[in-house]
Amino acid sequence: MDSSFRRRVGQTGNLNVGHSDHQATTPSPLTRDLRRPRHAGLIEAVHRLDAEISQAARGDLARWIRDQYQTEVGDIPLGFVAKCHLGPPYVDHILDLFDNIVDHYAPADPMPEPFSKARMLVRTNAYAYIEIYGSGEIRPVYPDGTVVV
Amino acid sequence: MGDIDHHLRGQVSEVQRLVIQLDQTINQVGLDVIRVGHEAEQTRSELAALRTDFYNYVRQAELAANVQRSETKIGVLQDQIQHEFGHYKTVRLTAVGMLQAFDIGLVSEDTVRTVGEQLMMQTPRYWLAPALVGLAAWAGDDRDLCGRAILEAFRRSPSKASLFMSLILRRQRRPDASVRWLRHYLAAQDPAKLGRDFAVILESIAHGAFGSAGVELMHETLDRWTERLLNDENVQVAQVNRWRAEIDAFASAPAAADFPHLRNLSPQWPELEAALSRAQVHEPLIRKYEAMMAEEIPPTDRLEDAIDDILDRLVREYDNEELPLRRELAFHRAVVEHGGDLAVSQATVASQRAYDSTLDYLTIQSESALNPTAIGVSRTTQRLAVAACHEWFQRAHAAFTRDYRMALPPIVDVVFGTSHTIGAKTFQLPQWVGRLNEPMGRLEHDLAEHWDRHGQPFVDSFAFPLSRKLLWPIVTVIGVLVLIGVCTQSAGLAVLAALIAGGIWAAVLFGQYQTAQKQQAQARAYVEQSKQESLRQLRAAGAELTDWGSRYQQADAREAGVRTMIGDLANSGKAASPYERRTVLSK
Numbered sequence: 001m002d003s004s005f006r007r008r009v010g011q012t013g014n015l016n017v018g019h020s021d022h023q024a025t026t027p028s029p030l031t032r033d034l035r036r037p038r039h040a041g042l043i044e045a046v047h048r049l050d051a052e053i054s055q056a057a058r059g060d061l062a063r064w065i066r067d068q069y070q071t072e073v074g075d076i077p078l079g080f081v082a083k084c085h086l087g088p089p090y091v092d093h094i095l096d097l098f099d100n101i102v103d104h105y106a107p108a109d110p111m112p113e114p115f116s117k118a119r120m121l122v123r124t125n126a127y128a129y130i131e132i133y134g135s136g137e138i139r140p141v142y143p144d145g146t147v148v149v
Numbered sequence: 150m151g152d153i154d155h156h157l158r159g160q161v162s163e164v165q166r167l168v169i170q171l172d173q174t175i176n177q178v179g180l181d182v183i184r185v186g187h188e189a190e191q192t193r194s195e196l197a198a199l200r201t202d203f204y205n206y207v208r209q210a211e212l213a214a215n216v217q218r219s220e221t222k223i224g225v226l227q228d229q230i231q232h233e234f235g236h237y238k239t240v241r242l243t244a245v246g247m248l249q250a251f252d253i254g255l256v257s258e259d260t261v262r263t264v265g266e267q268l269m270m271q272t273p274r275y276w277l278a279p280a281l282v283g284l285a286a287w288a289g290d291d292r293d294l295c296g297r298a299i300l301e302a303f304r305r306s307p308s309k310a311s312l313f314m315s316l317i318l319r320r321q322r323r324p325d326a327s328v329r330w331l332r333h334y335l336a337a338q339d340p341a342k343l344g345r346d347f348a349v350i351l352e353s354i355a356h357g358a359f360g361s362a363g364v365e366l367m368h369e370t371l372d373r374w375t376e377r378l379l380n381d382e383n384v385q386v387a388q389v390n391r392w393r394a395e396i397d398a399f400a401s402a403p404a405a406a407d408f409p410h411l412r413n414l415s416p417q418w419p420e421l422e423a424a425l426s427r428a429q430v431h432e433p434l435i436r437k438y439e440a441m442m443a444e445e446i447p448p449t450d451r452l453e454d455a456i457d458d459i460l461d462r463l464v465r466e467y468d469n470e471e472l473p474l475r476r477e478l479a480f481h482r483a484v485v486e487h488g489g490d491l492a493v494s495q496a497t498v499a500s501q502r503a504y505d506s507t508l509d510y511l512t513i514q515s516e517s518a519l520n521p522t523a524i525g526v527s528r529t530t531q532r533l534a535v536a537a538c539h540e541w542f543q544r545a546h547a548a549f550t551r552d553y554r555m556a557l558p559p560i561v562d563v564v565f566g567t568s569h570t571i572g573a574k575t576f577q578l579p580q581w582v583g584r585l586n587e588p589m590g591r592l593e594h595d596l597a598e599h600w601d602r603h604g605q606p607f608v609d610s611f612a613f614p615l616s617r618k619l620l621w622p623i624v625t626v627i628g629v630l631v632l633i634g635v636c637t638q639s640a641g642l643a644v645l646a647a648l649i650a651g652g653i654w655a656a657v658l659f660g661q662y663q664t665a666q667k668q669q670a671q672a673r674a675y676v677e678q679s680k681q682e683s684l685r686q687l688r689a690a691g692a693e694l695t696d697w698g699s700r701y702q703q704a705d706a707r708e709a710g711v712r713t714m715i716g717d718l719a720n721s722g723k724a725a726s727p728y729e730r731r732t733v734l735s736k
Contacts, residue, residue, distance in 0.1 A: 035544075107559075107586075120557045126550075126708065140551055142712075148547040 033074045037145035042068050043128050046080055049095045050102055062100050075133065081111075081118040082129035092122045095129075114138070161625065162653065173661065176611060176668045183575060183675060190571035212489030219484035226478045234471055240268050240277045241464040245457050247284055248320065252453060261285045276306035277464055280313055307337055308344050312463055316349075319358060320456040328362045335366070340374035341384075342507040348524045349463045351517055355530040356455045374510050384511055385541070391515045392538065392545035394500040399430040408697060410690040414569065415585075417558040421697060427553035431707035434546075435714050438535065442718065446529050462525050469506050476504040479523060514538055539719040546715065550708050561585045563690050565596065565683055572679020578603055589691050596687055597680060604676035611672045613665035622654035 045065050049058060069076045079096040086093075089106035094115050096103070105111055111119055118130035118138050127140040131147070140148045231238075243264060250256040265285035269278040283298030302310040311334035318327035338347070353359055354367060378384045403422050405412045412418045479501070483494035502508055503516040503523035516524045517534035526534070535542070565581040568574050581599045583592045629650045634643035 117555060120559060121551065121554050124554050124705065126554075138551075138555065142547075146543075146547070148551045149544070 033072070034139075035147060035149050036072060038141050038147055039072070039145060042072070043141065043143070043145060046082070046095065046129050049080075050082065050085070050093060055100075058102075059100050062097050066097055077131040077133050077139075079115065079132055080129045081115050081122055081132060083122050083125065092119055166657065173664050176665065179610070180668055180671055183672075186575045187571055187675075190574050194571065215489035215491055216485055219481035219489075222481045223478060223485070226474055226481065230471060230474050230478070233474070234468065236272055237275055237277070237468065240272050240275060240281065241461070243268060244277060244281055244284075244464055245461055247281060248317065248453075248457065248460070251284075251288060258285070258289045261288055274305065276302050276309055277313075278302075279305065280310060284317070308334060309346055309463065311337070312346060312349055313460065315363075316353065316358065316456050316460055316463070319360060319363070320453055320460075324360050324362055327359065328366055331359065331363055331366060335370050340378055340510040343510055343513060344507060345469070345503070345505075345513075345524060346463060347508075347510070347513050348517055348526050348530070349459060351513065351534060352459050352462060352526050352530045353456075355527070355533050356459065358456050358459055371510070378509060378511050384509055388511050388515050388538065388541040389545045389548070391500065391502070391512070391519065392541045393549060394496075395519050396430060396434065396545055396549050398497065399433050400426045401429045401433075402426070408693045410686050411561075411563075411693040411697065414563040414565065414686065414690050415561055415694075416564060417561045420556055420558045421561065421701075424553050424557050425697060425701050425704065427549070428701050428704035428708075430549070431704060431711045435707065435710050438714055438718060441528075441532060441535065444528065444532075446532075458527070462527075465525070472504055472506060475523075479504060515541065536718050539715050542718070543712070543715045546711055554705070561694055563592075563687060565599075565687070569686065570679055570682045572675065572682060576604060576607055576676065576679065578679075583687070585691055585694050589688065592687060592691070593684055596683060600676065600680035600683060604680065608669060608673045608676055611665060611669035613662045613669075615662075618658055618661070622651065622658065625654065626651045 042065065045061055045068070049061050049065065066076050077097060079094055079098070081092060081094055084090040084093040084104050086104055090104040091107050092111075093102055093104040094111065095101075110116070114136050115132050118132060118140075121127055121130050121138070121140050126142070128143045128145075129141055131139040131141060133139070142148075247261055247264070250261065262282075262285040265278075265282040269282050272278045279298045279301035283295050283302060286292075286295035286298055299310065299314065302313070311330050315327045315330035315334060318324075318330060350367065354364065357364070359367065403426055405418075405422060408418070408422075411421065415421070476498070480494060480498045483497045484491060487493045487497070498504075501516070501520050501523055502512050503520045508516065513524065514534050514537050517526045517530055518538045521528070521531040521534075561584070563583050563585055565573065565578070565583075567578055567580065572578075578600070581596055583595060585592070626647045630643050630647040633646040634640060637643065
């Protein structure tokens with residue numbers, strides 16, 4: 001499979017929060033909280049994460065999003081998969097909240113697990129973005145903030 | 150010497166003729182084998198089709214037998230219910246009849262009393278019989294008897310007797326006493342283990358039967374219960390699963406007949422088929438629930454009539470002794486409804502909780518919304534229950550949609566294996582795999598090339614091997630030339646003899662060449678025909694995928710419509726619970 005189209009923005013962040021740390025320290029969230037609609041500010045911030053050019057600004061934004069998820073939802077996703085607005089050949093991208101990376105993908109590029117499972121959801125254009133959790137759970141978020149748990 | 154040579158030449162010619170004949174026969178046999186193979190494959194395909202038809206026929210016969218058996222069983226069960234519990238019916242009819250008789254004052258107190266006492270003796274253990282004696286005593290102003298009779302009814306069935314009394318007092322315009330009974334009833338209830346008769350409460354609320362004081366009490370109680378039950382995630386999940394089963398039941402039948410090539414050639418067909426049948430759920434969902442919401446249900450003019458209907462339900466629908474028979478009856482009705490499919494019927498009945506003897510409050514809401522006949526509520530109550538359950542409906546629908554969308558294959562392959570056509574089977578064509586998201590022109594080119602590459606050796610095997618065939622005649626001609634030249638010492642004679650020998654050879658070879666050409670053309674035509682058939686199937690699969698795509702997208706696009714409709718359902722209920730609805734028939 002040709003992966004020449006893949007475009008990576010950013011680098012491994014200097015944030016000290018790793019996936020495993022997060023999984024180990026976060027208490028089990030209440031399901032009622034997980035279903036709490038994502039507010040407009042959060043949705044906008046996730047979209048800005050892709051557009052942000054400065055690495056430092058992106059790092060700040062990612063930290064803010066993580067904080068929001070921690071307080072509002074009680075669980076922090078590994079990252080998001082969303083529609084890519086860069087145009088052809090890219091169709092979707094991964095926004096990694098912990099490694100602070102934005103990765104753009106063409107249709108033929110393989111996406112790493114567990115993000116790849118969300119690709120077909122992105123292509124429907126029905127969701128604002130898809131949350132991917134370390135547990136393997138995939139929770140699409142509608143543009144109005146409703147989340148599918 | 151000349152004689153020997155002549156004889157030898159004759160022998161050689163004869164051998165050559167036989168060899169040529171053998172060659173031609175072998176080639177002919179080769180072609181005949183292919184033809185026979187072709188015919189055998191055709192016969193095998195026809196046999197396979199016949200077998201499929203036979204299995205279908207057997208299945209149809211089995212389904213028809215199941216339907217017939219269930220229809221018979223429905224009659225038997227109805228008779229059994231009538232036989233075992235039919236005597237209750239008289240009591241039930243008498244209850245409402247007695248109340249209506251009080252209303253118009255046409256029946257003497259003595260008659261009412263006699264009837265009540267008779268029924269009391271004829272229906273031992275039945276809770277309604279002492280309640281009727283109580284009613285008769287009330288009418289006759291016999292306080293002591295009335296008290297004892299009601300106490301006995303309460304002992305036999307506390308919840309039904311309380312509800313009965315609450316409704317009757319409401320009917321007789323005694324709101325305070327009615328609310329007292331209602332409070333009595335509610336205090337004894339565990340929201341996690343309610344009797345099926347609790348559906349009567351929903352029914353009464355839907356019809357405003359309790360009046361404003363009753364509604365307030367219900368409001369307070371149901372709010373508390375809902376809050377308590379919603380803290381239990383398992384209860385919520387159970388409701389969402391119940392709604393998910395309702396949505397799953399809308400999945401249309403597989404559309405394999407519309408996509409025969411895709412089904413045969415694509416390994417992703419099962420996923421495509423499942424996605425389409427699930428995406429086609431949205432439209433019928435919208436139709437069903439919009440029709441339900443748009444339906445005009447004329448309100449009852451009199452409070453008495455509304456309560457009589459509810460009392461009728463209370464005394465008719467909720468006797469637990471009848472539940473096993475009713476459950477069995479529901480199964481056989483489902484078999485008839487699903488055209489004899491036992492597995493689907495079992496799954497349908499298993500997902501329904503309406504025939505459980507105890508249910509939690511939220512399940513009663515869901516069952517009232519999804520299975521109103523089984524739990525015994527009216528269309529009005531069903532509508533309010535649907536509105537009250539909108540959140541679970543929304544969640545189940547969103548998860549249902551996510552799941553089928555996520556299971557869509559990103560790439561659709563077509564596999565042309567050794568057995569995709571009779572030709573491919575005959576020529577043992579190696580497998581070729583193409584991706585339908587690539588341009589069709591390129592796919593056709595690749596498949597044609599694959600056929601050419603693997604069909605060519607077969608065609609080549611019929612080619613005329615000129616160099617090999619020419620070797621022996623040349624050697625013979627030179628041999629004749631040298632032999633005759635040496636023997637006769639005459640160059641002219643030698644050349645003549647060589648020309649004659651060469652001429653005979655040339656004539657034989659030419660005949661042989663023509664036969665080989667003909668056979669090769671036949672072989673090429675076979676390969677070409679098989680190749681064209683494969684290409685036709687490829688184009689058909691491509692066209693079917695396009696058709697599938699447009700049908701899927703059209704069906705999937707209705708998802709937003711369902712979301713809007715569920716939002717409207719929530720609004721049409723005006724509130725999360727039906728008890729917040731205005732009291733239509735309060736005094």
